[in-house]
Amino acid sequence: MQGFIPPFKTDPINRQVILSRRPMGSPVAADFARRDAQVPSPGEGMFLVRNLYLAADPVQRGWAANPALTPLGEPMRALSVGVVLDSRDSGIRPGDIVYGFLGWQDYKVATRADLLSHIEKPLAPLSAYAGVLGMPGVTAWLALGDIAPPYDGAGMLVSTAAGTVGSVVGQIAHRAGAYVVGLTGNDDKVKLCLADYGYDAAYNYKSVDLASVLAEARPEGFDIYFDNTGGPILDTAIRAMARHGRIVHCGTAATPSWSPPPTGLRNEREILMRALTCGGFVIFDHVARFPEAIERLTDMVLAGELKFHDHVEAGIDRISGSLEALFADSNAPKTLVYIGED
Amino acid sequence: MQGFIPPFKTDPINRQVILSRRPMGSPVAADFARRDAQVPSPGEGMFLVRNLYLAADPVQRGWAANPALTPLGEPMRALSVGVVLDSRDSGIRPGDIVYGFLGWQDYKVATRADLLSHIEKPLAPLSAYAGVLGMPGVTAWLALGDIAPPYDGAGMLVSTAAGTVGSVVGQIAHRAGAYVVGLTGNDDKVKLCLADYGYDAAYNYKSVDLASVLAEARPEGFDIYFDNTGGPILDTAIRAMARHGRIVHCGTAATPSWSPPPTGLRNEREILMRALTCGGFVIFDHVARFPEAIERLTDMVLAGELKFHDHVEAGIDRISGSLEALFADSNAPKTLVYIGED
The missing domain is CATH 3.90.180.10 (Medium-chain alcohol dehydrogenases, catalytic domain)
Incomplete structure (x- = not known):
């Protein structure tokens, strides 16, 4: 071209x-x-x-x-x-x-x-x-690699699982051998998660009791949570983490406005007792790393390991x-x- | 003996x-x-x-x-x-x-x-x-080393700064060349922080406007926060962090009871936008590492670099x-x- x-x-x-x-x-x-x-x-x-x-x-x-x-x-x-x-x-x-x-x-x-x-x-x-080779895909690639690399057998949870970032996260995790559970906001996206985006299980968080669903989906707790929403989904996900798990804070889609400052459950005790590691990720801190990341993601696309719509x-x-x-x-x-x- | x-x-x-x-x-x-x-x-x-x-x-x-x-x-x-x-x-x-x-x-x-x-x-x-060579001292040593090693010039904040953990954290950070700011709950402990525990500045959080004091104490933001309290002090400290800072979650002294679950400010956006790394620390995960840590802390005591009361x-x-x-x-x-x- x-x-x-x-x-x-x-x-x-x-x-x-x-x-x-x-x-x-x-x-x-x-x-x-x-x-x-x-x-x-x-x-x-x-x-x-x-x-x-x-x-x-x-x-x-x-x-x-x-x-x-x-x-x-x-x-x-x-x-x-x-x-x-x-x-x-x-x-x-x-x-x-x-x-x-x-x-x-x-x-x-x-x-x-x-x-x-x-x-x-x-x-x-x-x-x-x-998209998949632009900011969203590179975000998924680098945030995972820097904060919570998926691994074989890891229990992994992803919010906005069918989104431009989440859909790439699911497939990278799947490729690494993780057991990947996706959360999304409607049933069509649940199907897309299962059909195309590498998820082993996916749920419409709006139509389930999330705490029960997560406890059943991964009784031993999740090792990694890739958080694109924050808010009540984050609060529930933290309480479904395995000890020594890792959380990637990548988006706050659940909170429409931060003014006035919203409140929620206090989570510091969960982070402490579970000995979690939580990391915030801002893609624009990593502009110099785009070429390398795009090369890796392109390899995955060409190998048929990374679908996108x-x-x-x-x-x-x-x-x-x-x-x-x-x-x-x-x-x-x-x-x-x-x-x-x- | x-x-x-x-x-x-x-x-x-x-x-x-x-x-x-x-x-x-x-x-x-x-x-x-x-x-x-x-x-x-x-x-x-x-x-x-x-x-x-x-x-x-x-x-x-x-x-x-x-x-x-x-x-x-x-x-x-x-x-x-x-x-x-x-x-x-x-x-x-x-x-x-x-x-x-x-x-x-x-x-x-x-x-x-x-x-x-x-x-x-x-x-x-x-x-x-x-104390200093027991659980509290080893907690300070390992939690810092694992989650947020202090370094020359780092801006460092510590809560319950004169406590059995905080007093050791202050001195380890001082020895590493950090600029160490302590928060404590009375004026006598403020004096102890400054006289004996390696703090460059210390405040009684009960008698100051904490957000203003932190902004003045470290206008460029803190690189490390060693949190022994959680609660409102944590909320204020997060908002005083420099980008790419690290928070050690080591104690939750500010919250007397977790039942029913207490609420507070939502902090996930601060963690994300500041690209913070937050880690929870539970000392009993690290029992095998006590002898080595006690040896290092004993060296500091014998060198006069680690005071305790x-x-x-x-x-x-x-x-x-x-x-x-x-x-x-x-x-x-x-x-x-x-x-x-x-």
Whole structure:
């Protein structure tokens, strides 16, 4: 696929989705507006990217709230996959695929500091580089490796098990020989966990008594919990851990707002008595490790060990609604928006 | 001191403090009773110990609540320091000092499985083998080493900073070059922290606005928090941590009862966003490592790098009241009871 450049319009405009209003809590579509701008030209050491896939990610809640990260009137800070059209950086060539902080817009003049990955030879569908081979997949790979490597026979629990991170966690754990139990929020996702994502068992946490289900699923307790939710699921999971177990704190999807500070069960005694190790993971601490992680994940994809289902829609006007849906509906699929055909 | 055996009565009885009633919540003196028993004789592979120092430790709350650990009518499960009087174990000689699960009583027929340490050549006052060279000191040494080794320039926070564990933590951290801040519950202990226990700063958490004090004491945040309290102090400390910091969960002194389950601030987002590592530590997982740890701690004592103040009273009738005071008064000193002179 290297060197392929789609036939874009000869007299293009740069369609942008800008932040027009600072969100109150979770962002909604009405916080954004469309604007047309000129296509910029790259200066020395820079390159011009035509974005192909725009992503809507939970992390954008924080980016939209932070004037230093997303000034009002500027394109929304976002991770996108694009193709390089023109380059004045000798290490980046036209036709190369890139993934990084390219914003909700058609065109971006970027430098390497904006990139999370630079794919000279794409081996998977380009959308995958924003998903299983992008931030979510790399998060799963590195968070597991750093905090709680799965191993043969380990009892492993994963929340938002069918999500973009959880689905990769399940398959990495399965490959390592762990007994993997997934928690998700609807029955279709339970089926997907069992069919495609490597889970030995999966439950819709909304329709079961979670403490009983976990005690039955793993009477000896879980050795690893990969937590994408926090909240009451975390409280229950901690109390289902085996001694000397490990917890990866990777997401807090269960808590819609941290202001005012929410309360819950005190968990320090469980951590102490069970001699647990708990680690927080922030993917942006690990930007330099993306290439290596993507290489490993690509190996798994090519070996048929890593399945993924990208939900792709087309049309730049859909992106802000996709972000709103992420926060409004816990069962909304994570959507990528393709903007190469317009 | 090896080989020294105090001149005990020629026709001795074995005074015991038994658990006469299962405690409701924290144990009180009225849960225990005195009983006189015969002095037992060691069988093959066993040895007879005359206890010299009885300890009252917070961990005994759990032991007193558990019929499997302390049956009603039996001597209270307890850690004691004693001298071997008679031995049918070829590795244990009369005159040796031992520390372990010897109970609240004058005499115990023990096996090596009852011991946490066997001191052939005592180099410190014998009471120290129940304190700075016993469970509290070894807890400080191993929990730090395993979960959060202090290092030159690290910002380090310690709760119950003048306690039997905290006072050792402060000095180990000081020796490693850390900037050590202690929290304690009265002004006399603040002075002790600063004068003797290696703290660069110390505060009475009851008389300050803790969040402001921590922000001023270490504006860049703490790299290590050694938590002996849990509760609101933990909640505030987590929010004063530097990114990539480490928390040792070693005690939960702030929470008098876990039934019904207490609530507090949700902390998972702090752990995640700050990319913290939190580890629970239970000393009885590490019994095999006592000799090595005691050797290192003894080196520090002999080098004058590890100060301690044992609070010793005399008379076996004082021990149950000492345990009650531990839970009733957060400022009660941890008392050892000497019973060798009676």
